Amino acid sequence: MIKAYLGVDVGSVSTNLVIMDENGQLLASSYLRTNGRPIQTVQEGIQALGRELAQEVNIMGCGTTGSARYLTSMIIGADVVKNEITAHAIAASHEIENVHTIIEIGGQDSKIIILRGGVVTDFAMNTVCAAGTGSFLDQQASRLCIPIEEFGGYAAKARNPVRIAGRCAVFAESDMIHKQQLGHNLEDIVAGLCEALVRNYMNNVGKGKEILAPVVFQGGVAANLGLVQAFNKYLGFEVLVPRHHGVMGAIGAAYLARDAVGKKGQTSFKGFDLEKIDFRTTSxxxxxxxxxxxxVQFFENxxxxxxxxxxxxKWELQVG
Ligand code: SF4
Known part of the structure; x- marks a missing residue:
């Protein structure tokens, strides 16, 4: 049996799970839509990983992160619970030695993390403005009838990216329609949108931050080549996209679990057969x-x- 660690990152949009070995090699990962059902999503995700790997791995520790990290920790029996900033910073630091800046853009939010000497010295998050997140690109891609996976390819072919107002999603959309009416080609408009998103990110989340290389670009949106190019152009140097850029929070949680169990000695993991447990919340x-x-009250069986x-x-004291 391979000694392994489980990391779970549960956000409002997606739930990411990874299993990695002692040396940080990923053995399995999954990306699920949370769909407002974090309990069921985590149960299903853990069971699916169990069907894939339960006979081969011995889970030595598990950790949770993301906005539903406390709830998730009770479902799986986590050994460590940490916020997303710490989890992303740990994962990026293992990936790129002496990383100085982490740009993270997910479906509904984005963040920047500044590290110096391996320590987080500053960070900022955007959970309000849609123009700086992946959902904005999703919407515009579907408006242009381009599958989001092909968005980066269009941007790469652009010769003269048009300037699109990126201050807010509503302005950006109307400006993009205006540029289409003026006859600009799709490639230039798509590249312009990517550049608008990067400007929006830098002017909001990145405002006042000292962005030094190496810069790691992670989150689901990092798969978009158009965005990578737009960041490279804006910064004047290349950003680095980790291979498992979409599940870095979960990877960080798995590393944190490895460290926590090293100190604690034994895992609290409840096992892969979570379907046998009835979890319920009332309030x-x-x-x-x-x-x-x-x-809020949380019940297990x-x-x-x-x-x-x-x-x-008052109520916390009466538990147990
Ligand atoms: S007594 Fe405590 S728990 Fe109850 S309403 Fe007041 S602050 Fe909230």
Whole structure:
């Protein structure tokens, strides 16, 4: 049996899972849509990995990250729970020695992480403006009837990328329509859109940040060659795209699990057969004071295992 580590990154849009060996080699990975059902998505994802690898690997540790990291940690029995900034920084640092900047663009959000000497010194996130995220490109690609996988190919063929206003998704779309009406070709418009997204990212998330090479570009959007070229052009040097750029958060969680179990000694992983466990959440409004907190309760096979949402700790103390 191969000693292995499981990392799970659960966000509002996607759920990424990886299994890697002790040396950081990826043995399996999966990308699933969260679809507002994080519990079921994690259960299904773990079971699918189990069908693929349960006979070959011995899970020595597991970690979670992403916006649903605490919930996920209770589902799988995580040994470590860390925020996305730490997880992405750990994964990129293992990939590129002495990485100084991480550009991360996902479907619904984007972030920048600044590292110096292997330590995170600054970061910023954008969860508000759609123009700096992958969903904007998805929308424009479908409006132009171009499959998103071919978007980068179009951008690569551009000779004179048109300048498209990228300050906001609504302006960008109307400006793009205007440029189409003026007769610009699709390749130049697509490249212009990529450049607009990069400008938007730099003016919002990257504002005031010292962006030094090496720069790692990760997240699902890093698969888009048009974006890679636009970043290279803007920065004046080449950004590096890791092979597993879409699951770096989960990879970071797996590395963190490896370190945590090294100290803790034993994993709390519940195993791959999660379908046998019934997980359920309920909530109620506490009437203890005017805060009227919505207290969430999490059950495993009818046993209450966690509560959160109470600002004063009143309900937390009664768990167990
Ligand atoms: S949980 Fe605490 S802070 Fe929240 S409503 Fe109840 S008593 Fe008030």
């Amino acid at each position: 109620f409004e506490c009437k203890g004071c005017s805060n009227a907190c919505e207290v 009818k046993n209450l295992i966690a509560r959160w949402g109470d600002r004063c700790g």
